[in-house]
Amino acid sequence: MNRTHTRVTLDDVARRAGVSLATASRVINQSAGVSEDKVERVWTAINALNYVPHTAAQVLAANETHTLGLLLPAVSGGFFVSMLAGIQQGLSESGYDLLIYSSQPAAPAQRNDDPRRRLRRPLDQHNTDGLLVFADSLEDDELRRIYGNGFPMVLLHRSPPAGAEIPTVTFENKSGARQVVDHLVDVHGCQRIAYLAGPEGHEDSYWRQRGYRESLQAHGIPFDPLLVAAGEFDREAAARAVAEMLARETAFDAIFAGDDESAMGALDALAHAGKRVPQEVAVAGFDDVDVSRHLRPPLTTVRAPIEKAGLQAVRQLVQLIRGGQAEPLTLLPTTLVIRRSCGCNGAGHELAGDLERRAL
Amino acid sequence: MNRTHTRVTLDDVARRAGVSLATASRVINQSAGVSEDKVERVWTAINALNYVPHTAAQVLAANETHTLGLLLPAVSGGFFVSMLAGIQQGLSESGYDLLIYSSQPAAPAQRNDDPRRRLRRPLDQHNTDGLLVFADSLEDDELRRIYGNGFPMVLLHRSPPAGAEIPTVTFENKSGARQVVDHLVDVHGCQRIAYLAGPEGHEDSYWRQRGYRESLQAHGIPFDPLLVAAGEFDREAAARAVAEMLARETAFDAIFAGDDESAMGALDALAHAGKRVPQEVAVAGFDDVDVSRHLRPPLTTVRAPIEKAGLQAVRQLVQLIRGGQAEPLTLLPTTLVIRRSCGCNGAGHELAGDLERRAL
DNA sequence: ATCATGCTTGAAAGCGCTTTCAGAAAGCGC
DNA sequence: GCGCTTTCTGAAAGCGCTTTCAAGCATGAT
Structure with missing residues (x-):
């Protein structure tokens, strides 16, 4: 039960493989040419040590989370199952993970009841690469602020607030x-x-x-x-x-x-x-x-x-994240x-x- | 659209409030006594700058993710809606976030098709504080390995593999x-x-x-x-x-x-x-x-x-994470x-x- | 042989935050 | 007023990783 048991880091992998930290990192990310024998050695070390990268560290260093955020009011009904299924499909296409923020009215006693002393929810910038916003799960102000930061975002079943040109996907x-x-x-x-x-x-x-x-x-x-x-x-x-x-x-x-x-x-x-x-x-x-x-x-x-809407939303968002353009409005036929x-x-x-x- | 626009860090907050980084951090986490006037100044700065903490950095430094992982085979049917609703309730009680890993058969072409050169999914240790494992979404071996690391885990609708005493919640x-x-x-x-x-x-x-x-x-x-x-x-x-x-x-x-x-x-x-x-x-x-x-x-x-099962699972898991004991088996009446x-x-x-x- | 060219590699500088450590300030009994 | 404890506070050391930078080393051209 000793959680603090020496965790395996990239450093350990590198040492065991007899290469530098940098090289080990490059092998994992295939980010630069590494000689085949070293590649081999690094993978061997990884498997031997059961190495699992520390996501937070990767995020911090590379500034990419590989995670999409989904904002929902609350989960209920058959609609959400279908939407989630579509979203999942999109995720597995593109290799992103999903972080769900349910804006459900929170627990009885908030830790801190003074609104002036509450932190904004860490939705954007630092914690996801992009946001899927369902219907009215986020106020216009927040939407504008996040959009203002140039943060990738796609709206599901709602149109953008005036002035913010956020891609939207919805039905006819x-x-x-x-x-x-x-x-x-x-x-x-x-x-x-x-x-x-x-x-x-x-x-x-x-x-x-x-x-x-x-x-x-x-x-x-x-x-x-x-x-x-x-x-x-x-x-x-x-x-x-x-x-x-x-x-x-x-x-x-x-x-x-x-x-x-x-x-x-x-x-x-x-x-x-x-x-x-x-x-x-x-x-x-x-x-x-x-x-x-x-x-x-x-x-x-x-x-x-519904599924298609979820799928399309993810696709649009990923496109946006990767620096491309997204369809301003995706209207799916009914x-x-x-x-x-x-x-x-x-x-x-x-x-x-x-x-x-x-x-x- | 300049994403690299100077992001607001705790440093900025501290500077504006005229305190040290350490103090600002303490204010946010209420982790130590800070004089009331500085507390006030820090919050003022936070609001003025629209500061949002960088989760990855917090995770890296504090070694806590405030996130629970949920492993699912695939989302479908009314069962999942109810289960998710229960889980959400548990989350909002305890203030954790939810990261969903769907073990859905992945996209057509995997980046890397050599299994010896694939990283283990970063489920445990580094990326969540605990895991909710639904039915057979994870193999026994993995389960044992993670359990062996002393990582908090609760099983939903499946019993633990021999030798691993992982708490389980299911129905009668x-x-x-x-x-x-x-x-x-x-x-x-x-x-x-x-x-x-x-x-x-x-x-x-x-x-x-x-x-x-x-x-x-x-x-x-x-x-x-x-x-x-x-x-x-x-x-x-x-x-x-x-x-x-x-x-x-x-x-x-x-x-x-x-x-x-x-x-x-x-x-x-x-x-x-x-x-x-x-x-x-x-x-x-x-x-x-x-x-x-x-x-x-x-x-x-x-x-x-079903909802209750989700809720209970989260509660048990949180208890485990917080260092307590969990019920080995929660059998909900039908x-x-x-x-x-x-x-x-x-x-x-x-x-x-x-x-x-x-x-x- | 000699020099530019392109690859591969390691050292080291952060990413933004928490936390230890030790010093400064403040309160207390005498 | 003088030591003492008790609070506060800031400097600095990482957390584990990516990435720049410059060096090392073949290679082919000259």
Whole structure:
């Protein structure tokens, strides 16, 4: 249990290999020509000693962390799994590690409660080579400050604050939303469609709502603010919101949920209230999360390439880090996925959906 | 965009505050008495300069990373979301950061293809204060080596290799499995129950299978190897496995899936084959993942406190890091959750389930 | 042979921080 | 007021690594 047991350093490796520290370092980093016999000797020593480089020392000396930071509000729902899977893929492509900063409301008692005596979180510059910022997990000010330092950063599902030209990757939210709502109206004749909005300030939700209103307008359906409720992209919040609408007897014949998570909540609330889906109320979601086709009834939704978004974000960020240019805006296409919750008989589509899903 | 723009160091802070580097460091770490006026001056300087400590330097000097490593095979499914949520909670309690190592099969072309010339991944000692190892994401040898160094480690859902007494946290898999299978037999009279096993070597699956066989034996039902298929804890693999059983006309009246993910696959395959659940085949899962109650039909399963497992694992690890003792084995209780896929009319239970879920 | 040319190599200077060490200042009893 | 302990404080020594710099040494050209 003696942790302080002599740790193996590059120095040890060099000595055992009979070369200098510098040469050993060069072998590891393949950073300069080293004669083949020395290369051999160094690797032999490394294996014999079980040498593992000390990352912090490498970072300090070389000023590169080989780590990307991911800022999240909190981990939850199927969305994150997919996003993380995509991000992981990007990481393994490029050889970076992932440091997750969850901006979750921290522990009960902060060590130091005086805000004037708190250190800024060491996100940038010193501790990662670049940052992936999800939605509103970082305030505009911080974003600007970090951008101002010329630090590589890519935004996921949010646009940059004014003045900061930070690359963004997100979905074609508006047109996707437009499509589902069009479908609800055109095919199923819905007229009173409720919208379950996401969290305040969440841009995906904003654009989806825009698409929703655009569709209403195109069909000459008046917009009724009473039909917009706070789904919060959260199952329980959405369930509460729908229950409330039901309670106050706001009439509606369809619910367009801002995401699949809130669609599940809606399905729940409707079931509890004894409303049949889709006979009495049609339901549609957004994202086409992993489980949506397994829901009761299978959810009509908009497929958003979540994994791809994660992957693209990493790629863009890596490009930026390596000194290249990144796409200012990556807009990934969304596609309508018809299943049964809207009233269609979605059988058959599901398989096709599966095949599509495979092709990242 | 000049990245090399003079970075703010502690030195700058110290100079501006009119104190020595050492004093400034002491203020930040509250590591020794410093007169109140200097403390004040240092913080003022820090805020004025927007100082952010350089983590690598701190790590190098203090030999503490304030980071926990999490080793995963790959991110997927509802299980991980819950586990990550629990881990995050533990992290924010204790102030550690999280570095995720996904042992995902790496990128196409490895830089260096000679295994003798590859560095060990810098997991331990130098780069994290402790390691959370999930299931079989690390080989026994590595585990032993790291343990041998006295490095803090906690295992999730796997037991330590012989000789290494590494704390483990996992579920009461066997008794949970025993309970569902008992239910299937006792209440629904099932006699030919298939088991969808998890990945080879996954201990959760091993114990669940043990529970399954124990129940069969207790009921005098002969064990039929033909009824055990490779569900792999994966939706698609499970669907294939079930389709195969169907194809080769192995008779069964129930499926006990090793986890909810494979239960979904089973549900899928069954639906495709036109088999009605639960009328023709009863289905039960394990885990009670977030979405299980939303499935078609709602899934009878065993609730496993996944979040709690993540949280506990972090707590144990932190205890270990701080020099304390950890529980050698944390076995979290599982409970049967009756819904409809087994043939019960599970209405009403769901709400209770929800309430339970809240109480972590 | 002689000199420029290109490779390989080691010594040494940091990277930004923590911490030991010892001196300075301050408080105390007498 | 004089030693003594108790706080504070700053100088300096690293932590383990990368990288510059200049030297060493072949090589081919002259």
